[in-house]
Amino acid sequence: MSVFRSRPALRWLVPSAAAVVVIGGGAAAGTIVASADPSLPERSAAQLLVDLQNAKVDGLSGTIVQSADLGLPKIQGITEGASADAGLMSLVAGSNTARVWYAGEDKARVALMGTTGENDVIRNGSDVWLWQSEGNTATHLKLPAEAGKKPQSLPTGVPSTPQDAAAAALAAIDDSTKVTTTGAAKVADRDAYELVLSPKATQSLIGQVRLAVDAEKHIPLRVDVYAKNATSPAIRVAFTQISFEKPDAQQFAFNPPPGAKVNESNPAQLEKDAEKAAKEHGKALPPAAADKRAEAAPKVIGEGWASILTAKLPATAGADSKEAEGLLNMLPEASGTWGKGRLFSGSLFSVLVTDDGRVFAGAVAPESLYEAAAKK
Numbered sequence: 001m002s003v004f005r006s007r008p009a010l011r012w013l014v015p016s017a018a019a020v021v022v023i024g025g026g027a028a029a030g031t032i033v034a035s036a037d038p039s040l041p042e043r044s045a046a047q048l049l050v051d052l053q054n055a056k057v058d059g060l061s062g063t064i065v066q067s068a069d070l071g072l073p074k075i076q077g078i079t080e081g082a083s084a085d086a087g088l089m090s091l092v093a094g095s096n097t098a099r100v101w102y103a104g105e106d107k108a109r110v111a112l113m114g115t116t117g118e119n120d121v122i123r124n125g126s127d128v129w130l131w132q133s134e135g136n137t138a139t140h141l142k143l144p145a146e147a148g149k150k151p152q153s154l155p156t157g158v159p160s161t162p163q164d165a166a167a168a169a170l171a172a173i174d175d176s177t178k179v180t181t182t183g184a185a186k187v188a189d190r191d192a193y194e195l196v197l198s199p200k201a202t203q204s205l206i207g208q209v210r211l212a213v214d215a216e217k218h219i220p221l222r223v224d225v226y227a228k229n230a231t232s233p234a235i236r237v238a239f240t241q242i243s244f245e246k247p248d249a250q251q252f253a254f255n256p257p258p259g260a261k262v263n264e265s266n267p268a269q270l271e272k273d274a275e276k277a278a279k280e281h282g283k284a285l286p287p288a289a290a291d292k293r294a295e296a297a298p299k300v301i302g303e304g305w306a307s308i309l310t311a312k313l314p315a316t317a318g319a320d321s322k323e324a325e326g327l328l329n330m331l332p333e334a335s336g337t338w339g340k341g342r343l344f345s346g347s348l349f350s351v352l353v354t355d356d357g358r359v360f361a362g363a364v365a366p367e368s369l370y371e372a373a374a375k376k
Helices: 008-012 045-054 162-170 267-284 285-296 318-329 366-374
Strands: 060-070 091-102 107-113 118-124 125-130 137-142 177-187 188-199 204-213 221-229 235-243 261-265 299-301 308-312 334-335 341-343 351-352 358-362
Touching: 008 261, 008 308, 045 162, 045 177, 045 188, 162 204, 162 221, 162 235, 177 204, 177 221, 188 221, 308 366, 334 366, 351 366, 358 366
Parallel strands: 137 261
Antiparallel strands: 060 091, 060 235, 091 107, 107 118, 118 125, 125 137, 177 188, 188 204, 204 221, 221 235, 299 308, 308 358, 334 341, 341 351, 351 358
């Protein structure tokens, strides 16, 4: 399993000869060395990046704990009063446990263990099963031959394994990132080196991203994301137990239990239908409507760790509109030269929704969003 397989561009990110360019803004790679435990050989930050780039294992299984404390405001119905398994909120507040099994790039399983049930994603060759024990429902997807062998993960939008989190962090490395090491660590009873990514942008709310890299297998065992000036991580995704023995094939064989509701899905047909609908919709749009659609498309302001995503809120009607308005009204009010709106912010991010229907979001302080909103 390679953390770079799903992002081919990362394979060219840190070739040996050019690694020093991204290390400490051009510092010689040999001058930034992990002060490793005496039982571990010294590894520079550049060497650790290359280790990650080339990491590959044939099999593993283990337990992963994901915890988050994003300093979100207490808002009834949004961050309070929801059940422990309330979808995305369970992944951005509190702690979650998952079991993982991996036996090749087309054999992988992730099981998210909740207080009221279990959610699984199982990849076994061309078969993919999505299983929810609560409600006894399963969805079966038959992947086309051209789908490749990319492993599956839980469809939450939030990294569910250290490999997912590390890939996202490593993708952010450019000349706006300082890369160093802090020495050795012990994770899941295994020796590891710690690699540190620090944004150079002062506007970023992210202080550091720390990757604990297995000393032998070179895969990430733990990823910590720290807010600026914080002493404990706002997000941690880490193995608490891991084995590199190849799991038995039975772990990837899924048979729906008695009484289960099974939905069959055809990804290839869904993709074709979506493409056809998009083309027909595009043809039907008059020039004025097409211009409005382009104007509403998300845009990125700035770059790197301090970039801000902005978009126009879609028009809603009926009950959906009232529900959305009710949620927005629970957020703190904000105002400035840009107008008025509502703010939702935590230790790692801020989101501004203006009264005229614009949205600004980024890993930056609210002041940066206000400045972007003022530039209409």
